[in-house]
Amino acid sequence: MEKTIANKTIEVSDEVYLLNFSDWNKELGEGIAQEEGITMTDDHWKVIDYIQHQYKNDVPLTIRKIGKSGVVDIKGFYSLFPEGPLKKASRISGIPKPVSCI
């Protein structure tokens, strides 16, 4: 389906994950974060950069992996993106829903 975020109309999945990573830009990430009730800071962007980097290299992401990344620990990851950190951070990063749930 189509959705307009940060004045940009983009294709998203039923669970509102970007369908095309190439649509992503920082303003859009900011817009999605706002919908999630998150105000982005440098610490948030560091995590988003890490997630996008892993995604581009085809590395499947898990909360554990992010906790071991050196960018943030699991507790910190939760305080930056409360409740569903991996889901929220993935949505803001413009990547598909993580497949760690199978």
Next chain:
Amino acid sequence: MSNHLRRALKDEWNITIIDQRTEHHYQPGYLFVPFGVYEPEDIVKPIEKFIPDGVNLKLGAIDKIYPDKDKVVMVSGEEFNYDILIVATGTDIAPEETEGMMGPHWHKDVFDFYTLEGAAALAKKFKDWEGGKLVVNIAEMPIKCPVAPLEFTFLADAFFEQKGMRDKVEIVFATPMSGAFTKPKATEKLDYLLKEKNIEIIPDFNLMSVDGEAKTITDYAGKEVSYDILVTVPTNKGSALMERSGIGDELNYIPTDRATLQTKVKENIFAIGDATNIPASKAGSVAHFEGEVLLENVLNYINGVKLKEGFDGHANCFIETGHGKALLIDFNYTHEPVTGSFPFPGVGPLTLLKESRMNHMGKMAFKWIYWNMLITGRHLPFVTTKMQEAGKNFD
């Protein structure tokens, strides 16, 4: 796999199974042990019984795999060179990964049912338990047999009802998933069943620590849940052999191509079952369906032919719902479980994503099928390696 390979390969190929255990466990049976349906002796058989003629069995633990030298070295120092290696080391619980999980309360008030010891200790506890708060928990995903914790809550509900004490037992299911299961349509159906059975679900609960003294569990978001009995599925990890050999990911699973089952470690190393990192369920049915694709690709590799991208992530799981009924789900990488009939489109006799007695009979018959057919590498009647789309109600 060795049954498959022995039939397919000429005599000049030497096949050796290296196993550190002398017994083979029917793992799907663990679920029933706490409720006294199976006794431990029903689900354990000596491994030698299942080794086909023409295949060597070496008992003992492996210290390291050396992909560059095409050899494995045993803890005893003995070495085995190979042309092809198939890794089938599975996955196991790692309770030590969660702060406070292990301790004097382990197998006293805090239990797992993913080991025979844990399941048997829980059976003993349930026998004269007078009731209280039973919390069932998944520490983190992925886990082996992702439906088992849910089945456990359903069976516990029926068990205490039959004992005439359901009103004395509060059942809570605390899970890191946002609902009962990993796939949306099945979750909808299963959430409804939980409600019907008066089981409280606490979703998005990512276990951080266990306090065995205070009898509470806490998640990373600060949520606290108290328990009288905690039945947890601890973090699952692959074999530490992967870590020692430097070929595993952060959970000791071996990076593997999800369609060909060739590992990304080296072209002559393949993997099957729970040992891989592929995004399929860690379920016995998956390993079974992988077997056929893996056989074909091992032969392709030997013959210098391009490997076939044959595995579609097919999983097929019965979900016990208690009171002699069960659900059945059938899914793969691209299709989530939906309603329908199985294995014959429109006929059944099994029903997908819907409770029935026939499904329960299928699940109970599965123990026989496992010992007599699956383990010897025979095909399941009417069930195909690739998931069938006919007979399923997709949107």
